[in-house]
Amino acid sequence: xxxxxxxxxxxxxxxxxxxxxxxxxxxxxxxxxxxxxxxxxxxxxxxxxxxxxxxxxxxxxxxxxxxxxxxxxxxxxxxxxxxxxxxxxxxxxxxxxxxxxxxxxxxxxxxxxxxxxxxxxxxxxxxxxxxxxxxxxxxxxxxxxxxxxxxxxxxxxxxxxxxxxxxxxxxxxxxxxxxxxxxxxxxxxxxxxxxxxxxxxxxxxxxxxxxxxxxxxxxxxxxxxxxxxxxxxxxxxxxxxxxxxxxxxxxxxxxxxxxxxxxxxxxxxxxxxxxxxxxxxxxxxxxxxxxxxxxxxxxxxxxxxxxxxxxxxxxxxxxxxxxxxxxxxxxxxxxxxxxxxxxxxxxxxxxxxxxxxxxxxxxxxxxxxxxxxxxxxxxxxxxxxxxxxxxxxxxxxxxxxxxxxxxxxxxxxxxxxxxxxxxxxxxxxxxxxxxxxxxxxxxxxxxxxxxxxxxxxxxxxxxxxxxxxxxxxxxxxxxxxxxxxxxxxxxxxxxxxxxxxxxxxxxxxxxxxxxxxxxxxxxxxxxxxxxxxxxxxxxxxxxxxxxxxxxxxxxxxxxxxxxxxxxxxxxxxxxxxxxxxxxxxxxxxxxxxxxxxxxxxxxxxxxxxxxxxxxxxxxxxxxxxxxxxxxxxxxxxxxxxxxxxxxxxxxxxxxxxxxxxxxxxxxxxxxxxxxxxxxxxxxxxxxxxxxxxxxxxxxxxxxxxxxxxxxxxxxxxxxxxxxxxxxxxxxxxxxxxxxxxxxxxxxx
Numbered sequence: 001x002x003x004x005x006x007x008x009x010x011x012x013x014x015x016x017x018x019x020x021x022x023x024x025x026x027x028x029x030x031x032x033x034x035x036x037x038x039x040x041x042x043x044x045x046x047x048x049x050x051x052x053x054x055x056x057x058x059x060x061x062x063x064x065x066x067x068x069x070x071x072x073x074x075x076x077x078x079x080x081x082x083x084x085x086x087x088x089x090x091x092x093x094x095x096x097x098x099x100x101x102x103x104x105x106x107x108x109x110x111x112x113x114x115x116x117x118x119x120x121x122x123x124x125x126x127x128x129x130x131x132x133x134x135x136x137x138x139x140x141x142x143x144x145x146x147x148x149x150x151x152x153x154x155x156x157x158x159x160x161x162x163x164x165x166x167x168x169x170x171x172x173x174x175x176x177x178x179x180x181x182x183x184x185x186x187x188x189x190x191x192x193x194x195x196x197x198x199x200x201x202x203x204x205x206x207x208x209x210x211x212x213x214x215x216x217x218x219x220x221x222x223x224x225x226x227x228x229x230x231x232x233x234x235x236x237x238x239x240x241x242x243x244x245x246x247x248x249x250x251x252x253x254x255x256x257x258x259x260x261x262x263x264x265x266x267x268x269x270x271x272x273x274x275x276x277x278x279x280x281x282x283x284x285x286x287x288x289x290x291x292x293x294x295x296x297x298x299x300x301x302x303x304x305x306x307x308x309x310x311x312x313x314x315x316x317x318x319x320x321x322x323x324x325x326x327x328x329x330x331x332x333x334x335x336x337x338x339x340x341x342x343x344x345x346x347x348x349x350x351x352x353x354x355x356x357x358x359x360x361x362x363x364x365x366x367x368x369x370x371x372x373x374x375x376x377x378x379x380x381x382x383x384x385x386x387x388x389x390x391x392x393x394x395x396x397x398x399x400x401x402x403x404x405x406x407x408x409x410x411x412x413x414x415x416x417x418x419x420x421x422x423x424x425x426x427x428x429x430x431x432x433x434x435x436x437x438x439x440x441x442x443x444x445x446x447x448x449x450x451x452x453x454x455x456x457x458x459x460x461x462x463x464x465x466x467x468x469x470x471x472x473x474x475x476x477x478x479x480x481x482x483x484x485x486x487x488x489x490x491x492x493x494x495x496x497x498x499x500x501x502x503x504x505x506x507x508x509x510x511x512x513x514x515x516x517x518x519x520x521x522x523x524x525x526x527x528x529x530x531x532x533x534x535x536x537x538x539x540x541x542x543x544x545x546x547x548x549x550x551x552x553x554x555x556x557x558x559x560x561x562x563x564x565x566x567x568x569x570x571x572x573x574x575x576x577x578x579x580x581x582x583x584x585x586x587x588x589x590x591x592x593x594x595x596x597x598x599x600x601x602x603x604x605x606x607x608x609x610x611x612x613x614x615x616x617x618x619x620x621x622x623x624x625x626x627x628x629x630x631x632x633x634x635x636x637x638x639x640x641x642x643x644x645x646x647x648x649x650x651x652x653x654x655x656x657x658x659x660x661x662x663x664x665x666x667x668x669x670x671x672x673x674x675x676x677x678x679x680x681x682x683x684x685x686x687x688x689x690x691x692x693x694x695x696x697x698x699x700x701x702x703x704x705x706x707x708x709x710x711x712x713x714x715x716x717x718x719x720x721x722x723x724x725x726x727x728x729x730x731x732x733x734x735x736x737x738x739x740x741x742x743x744x745x746x747x748x
Contacts, residue, residue, distance in 0.1 A: 041302045044095035044129040045250055045287040048161075048305050055089030055099025055124060061164045064132045066235035067245070068162070068306060068360030071198045072187075074155040075134065077124070078214075079103045080148055084122055094283040097126045105146045118142040120221075130248070132233040140221035150229065151216035156187040156198045160360040161303075162368075165645070172361060179210035194361055197236035204229035241364055244371070246307075250287035251294040259323045263661065264690040269613045270661065272622040277657040280623065280649035281319055281326060292329035300626055300647030309334045309354040310441065311651055313382040314587065317389055317748075318655030321662040324393055324695050331386050335406055339374050339413075344431040347375035347439075351413030353383045355439075368434050375436040376443070377418060377428045380410050381468035385748055388475035392747055395671030395697055395724075397483050407476060411492075414469055420459070424502045425518065426469055427459040440465055441588070442531075442566065446573070447580035448517055449527060453573040456525050462517040463506045464534040470499040471538035471748045478746040482672035503540050512548035514541075528558065528568035530588055536595025538748050546599045553592060554604055561633025562615045562640050563589035563608070569630070576630035576641060583643055586612055586624040590656035594748075597663050597681060606683035609660045615640075619648070624657065626650040664689070665705060666713075668744035671697045671724060675740050678728030680705045680713035690718070697722035 038053045039061065048065040051057055057064075057075035064072040077084065084101035092098050101122040123137040140146050156175055163169045173191035180186070183202035189195060202208045205227050206217045219227050237245060260278055265271040284297040286307060298304060299311035312334060316327030337354040339346075346369050347355075355376035363371040387407055391400040418426045428439035438447050440462045448456045474496040481489035506515045508524065514532035515524040532549050535541055541549060553559060557569040563584035567574055574582045589612055596605035611633075616622040618639060625648035629641025664686060666679035676696055682689070682705060692702040699721030707713050714730035727736055736744075 039302075040089060040091055040097055042091055042093075042095050042097045042126065042128050043283070043298075043301045043305055045248075045285070046305060047095075047128045047130060047132065048302055049097065049126050049128045049132060050302060051089070051097065051099075051126070053089065054086035055097060055126075056086070060169075064128070064233055064235075065161050065305075066130070067237065068160060068358055068363075069196060069235075070159050070161065071156055071196065071235040072132070072154065072233055073157045073159075074153065076153040077101075077122075077136075078151045078153075079120065079122070080105060081151075084120075092125075094279070095128050099124045103148075105142075105148050116143065118144060118146055120146065120148060129250075131235060134231040134233060136229040136231075137226060138219060138221065138229070139226045140223060142223055145220065145222050147218070147220050149216055149218050151211075151214040152231075153214050154185060154187065154198075154200060156189075158189045158191075158194065158196045158361060160362040162360065162362065170362070170367075177213065179215070181209075183208045185210070185215060193365055195238045195240070196361075199234045199236055201232045201234070202229070203231075238364075241359070244359055244364070246286070246288035247290065248287055249290055249294045251285060253282065256282050256285070256295065256323065256325075259325050259695065261322050261694045262692045264692075265661075265686060266688045267613070267686045269616055269622070270686055270689070273613055273616045273624070273657045274661060276616075276622045277319075277654040278322060280654040281315070281322070281651065284649060284651050284654075289329070289333050291332075292325045293333040295323070295325045295329040296333045297326065297330075297651040300650035300653075303645065303647050306359070307333070307337075307354070307357040309337075309356065309379040310376050310382060313379060313386050315651035315655040317382065317386050318587075318590070318652060318659040320389055320393055320658075321665070321667065321691075321694065322658045324390060327386050327390050328399075331383065331390065331403070334379075334383065335403065337372065338406060338409065345369060345433065346373055347430055347432045347435050348372075349374070349413060349417040351380075351409040351411075352417065353379040353410060353413075355379055355436075369432040373432070373435070375428075375430055375432060375439050377426060377439045377462075377465045378441055378468050380414055380418065381465070381472040383410060384472035384476050385468070388472075388479040389747060391479050391482075391672060392743070393669045393671060393696060395674075397672065400479065400483055400672075411473075411476075418469070424498065425461045425505070425522075426465050427461045427518075428465075429459040438462075440531075442580040444579050446578070447566075448525060449573055449581075450519075450525055451527050451571065453571075456517065457520045459520055460517055460525075461522070462531065463503075463514050464531045464538070466499065466503055466506070467535040467538035467540040470496050470503065470540045473499065474539070474746045475748065478743045479672070482670075482743060500540055500542075503535075507545060511552065512545075513552045514549060527571055528552070530558065530564045530566045530585075530592070533564055533592030533595060534588055536599060537591040538595070539598060539745075541599075543599060546595075547601070550596055550599065550601045550604055553596075554607070556632065559608070559611075560584055560630050560640065562611050562618075562628070564592050565630040569632075574630075577643055579627070579643065582630040583627045584630050584640065585627045585653075586615070586656045587650075587652040590659045594659055594663050598748075602681045605663065605681075606685075609663070610683065610685060612656070612660065623648055624650075624653040626653055661689070665691065665703075666728070667694075667696075668747070669696060670740050670743045671722075673740050673743055674724055675736060676722070676724045676726055677736060677740070677744055678703070678705075678715050678726065678731060680707075680715060680728070682707040682713050684711070692718070697724040699723060701726070 050062045063070040084103040087100040089099035103120040119141045121139045125135040178186040185200040188197040299308040312330040316330040339348040339352040352374045358370040477489045477492035516527045517525040567581045593605045593608040626646040631637040631640045668677035688706040690704040702718035704716040
């Protein structure tokens with residue numbers, strides 16, 4: 001392959017041997033990192049509650065949000081006119097927060113001169129979902145009776161959640177207040193184009209009244225007596241936008257649990273990370289639509305609780321081993337929003353796959369294009385890969401062919417609009433006001449830059465999108481052949497082969513690596529970045545270049561010891577806490593590990609996987625956040641750092657854990673051909689695992705995998721209702737035929 005574009009001088013890369021062994025690293029047992037934003041967060045479906053660290057709804061960046069609008073900005077609790085003292089606050093469950101407060105009352109009846117002074121305990125609990133319930137349990141921990149008054153000031157401003165980080169928050173006009181005895185308070189937005197409202201309903205043992213903007217109630221409590229006050233906070237969406245609200249069918253937890261594979265892993269870090277990933281993917285379910293559609297996850301909490309096509313499709317594909325309903329539901333829900341017309345204000349063209357759908361105030365009022373926005377290039381390829389993967393795992397020919405026309409529409413978009421100048425490379429450029437300049441997964445404005453730090457000018461061609469589109473055509477080719485459409489399959493296979501040949505435009509011989517992209521003049525953007533690792537996962541590279549890319553990825557300027565940096569540490573724009581210019585993203589480190597294993601580079605794949613699983617110890621609950629710092633794993637850096645504002649949980653960070661386990665298991669489904677391959681590659685630090693209730697073919701399987709002293713792995717089939725021929729060590733050990741091998745090799 002030939003290098004294109006001007007070459008720039010670079011210092012030689014340190015060798016892999018310079019990296020110390022994991023066991024020798026000083027920060028291997030660092031305490032879990034907690035975000036420093038001073039907030040607690042709970043969420044369920046489209047509801048989100050943010051409080052301060054004490055569990056109070058006070059401050060600029062707290063509130064109850066629904067569909068990304070702040071329906072409650074403040075709940076200022078006073079007892080006898082004073083704020084109670086905070087004792088503790090914690091997230092009890094995904095949708096449940098509890099906080100403890102204490103107060104010394106002034107009005108105690110029959111107080112003694114001796115003995116403990118009167119004392120009141122308050123337990124404040126929030127539960128969130130389509131509405132928010134605030135419960136206040138008041139207990140008199142005293143020897144005498146007390147009389148006390150509780151009061152709240154509730155405020156709403158209906159601002160867009162995205163404005164929380166802005167220097168100035170955009171107002172939507174005055175908010176009116178209406179108290180209706182015996183216990184209803186309405187807060188209404190009076191903006192002429194946004195008539196959201198919040199209705200609060202009060203229940204308790206005593207009468208409520210409104211005094212000077214505060215709602216108060218008087219309690220008389222005998223010694224050790226308790227009283228419970230409940231306040232339901234209901235968001236009232238502007239009825240003019242009711243048609244935009246998705247169909248709500250929150251899935252029961254039992255349906256999710258019943259559909260999930262269950263893992264028993266010999267390594268406790270793998271086990272803890274898997275269990276957390278399963279919980280997080282359930283927590284993030286939006287509950288939109290019917291059946292499996294309800295399992296579609298939001299991108300992440302707290303910043304992206306909305307439908308994001310690329311994120312849901314990636315997470316669904318990654319998590320297929322855990323529960324294939326995530327992928328099938330995402331494909332169904334996102335497929336309904338595939339563009340049908342040319343709408344430049346939304347970056348929409350016929351056949352383009354949805355990037356994001358937000359119903360916050362700014363989107364509803366047209367201040368942003370994100371009500372229904374299509375400015376992402378990778379979602380199209382991920383959608384097609386997802387169709388092929390779901391068919392490979394289930395063999396459901398009827399379902400696959402029901403999506404045939406949609407797949408062809410997306411393929412047509414790729415050629416007609418994704419490749420605007422017809423040269424076979426897929427470039428992006430926004431046409432929407434407020435649209436995204438960069439339309440790969442690295443979508444920040446600073447993400448795509450030249451080796452000297454200059455930002456690349458649009459239209460831009462990035463390497464991994466070419467790889468995704470190659471993989472989509474290749475996977476669909478085999479899927480259509482398996483479904484009996486051989487002519488269409490052969491045509492797609494030929495297109496994939498041509499795309500692989502064109503990918504040579506990205507090869508940098510002097511670096512032995514893949515260029516980040518091509519600029520508007522089709523010159524190489526020769527910055528060294530993580531994107532090359534993703535190209536391994538999609539299989540676009542030939543074996544020899546792939547080995548060179550793998551070696552380069554494992555050099556210390558890219559591999560931090562915790563994961564693959566988004567940008568080389570030698571780049572002049574490197575920032576270890578930058579969003580796309582030096583941080584580590586678990587999702588794409590896991591994709592790189594998947595790619596390494598794909599090319600038989602198992603040792604390197606195990607190294608990356610181990611780094612990520614050990615990174616789970618750095619964060620609360622063994623949860624991998626959206627991204628974390630790119631600082632080296634060495635004695636000089638006791639912790640890699642956490643990106644400010646990183647989502648946690650994040651759908652594709654949870655999916656990354658499942659993808660790593662699937663890579664170890666080596667499951668290669670070809671259900672349309674009546675076969676599934678197992679090519680396990682357990683590392684020495686994970687000598688055995690058992691998976692139960694794995695969805696495969698027409699049923700389920702239970703399988704155990706063990707690693708021998710020689711490094712070889714064998715499978716033990718414990719239960720099987722799949723209806724498939726299972727090929728692998730310890731199973732049917734005959735070689736798969738050429739059609740099966742071609743099918744599984746085509747799937748990322």
